[in-house]
Amino acid sequence: MAADFWVSSHYERWIVDRATLHQARAEDIQFAENPEYLDYLPIYFANLITKLGKKLQFRQRIIATATVFFRRFYLKNSYCETDPFTVIAACCYLAAKAEESPVHIKVIVAESKSLFSQESYGSRPFSSDNGKIAEMEFYLVDDLECDLVVFHPYRTLLSLCKKEASDSSSSEEGETEDLGVGIGPDDGPRYWGTGDGQLEFTPAALQTAWSIINDSYRSQLCLLYPPHLIAIAAIYLTFILHPPxxxxxxxxxxxxxxxxxxxxxxxxxxxxxxxxxxxxxxxxDPIAFLADLNVSLPAVAAIAQEIISMYTLWDRYSEDSMCGVPGVGTPSGEGADADGGPDGGHITPSFLSAVLLRMREARVMDASPIAPSVSRPVAVNKRLERAQAAG
Structure with a gap:
């Protein structure tokens, strides 16, 4: 296990560029009725992982690790050829073991079935077969190339910001004592330059920065930037919301x-x-403090803008199915526009579940030898086909 982020597998293999992200979604874009709907899937799946993690009583670090595993898996796979719900359950199962807080597979399956069978997610069936999750775990570890050590921004946040002794609500339960490996204040001027001491944050401001980091996992930032830059961007946004x-x-x-x-x-x-x-x-002087850090401030500004854009997108997403327009989430009907999307309403989980289902159906039809006007052959991953058979 690498104690230095810059020689870790996280930095060497799992920090990618935007072209790689776009290429990873090429097949999904081909079968999506509206490519803009794919922009909401990172929020949708991150919310699902968070809900499942809370049902399993996971610490925030485990939820974040499961989310990173999910993002990395879909750098090599498409949504339309796999069952993302089975992958979510496997990611939570594997993340709990990677963070040394294992949960029995039967508990994972039971809680996943209870969550994914809700009406808000289209009442989709979820297999009770433990073997499906165990099999998907092997495929997941294979695609992750056994790189199970994940660096998170939380350690950097607590290293740069002074936490009051009486403050017990500025971080999630157990996170202060269980930081794991990461970039900390002892790593020297190579990372922090001439930064002097720590920033003094009020409990509310520190909690805001922590929440911004949590929200960043609803985007693809964990694949694009090192975690310490995400933490600094969260601090920068916190100064805007909580001026010193x-x-x-x-x-x-x-x-x-x-x-x-x-x-x-x-x-x-x-x-x-x-x-x-x-x-x-x-x-x-918070501006001088950030300026003295040995980091790329343009990159920090880009991350901050990405987070703001994610919040703008999130405003149109609602977990409340009643916020959607009647008929949304069905292939056709009143309240849906020409391509099946909402007409002035919010994007809901049930609607996105229906979008995923139609993408899988379109891919199956395109791969069928009797399908008319097949544009190109689609490579079928037989291993993943077996894993998604229960779906």
């Missing part, structure tokens, strides 16, 4: 301001010799 307070004029301990503005000494100081005035604490 500037202290007023230096306090005068032994003086009061009278109504007319004149200063007068207190009766206590009239009988006691004045003490040496405490040197007022110099306020931190």
């Amino acid at each position: 307070t500037r202290p007023d004029s230096s306090p005068v301990a032994a003086e009061h301001i009278s109504a007319d503005g004149a200063r007068r000494r207190s009766s206590r100081q009239a009988h006691n010799p004045p003490r040496a005035a405490a040197t007022p604490k110099k306020p931190q």
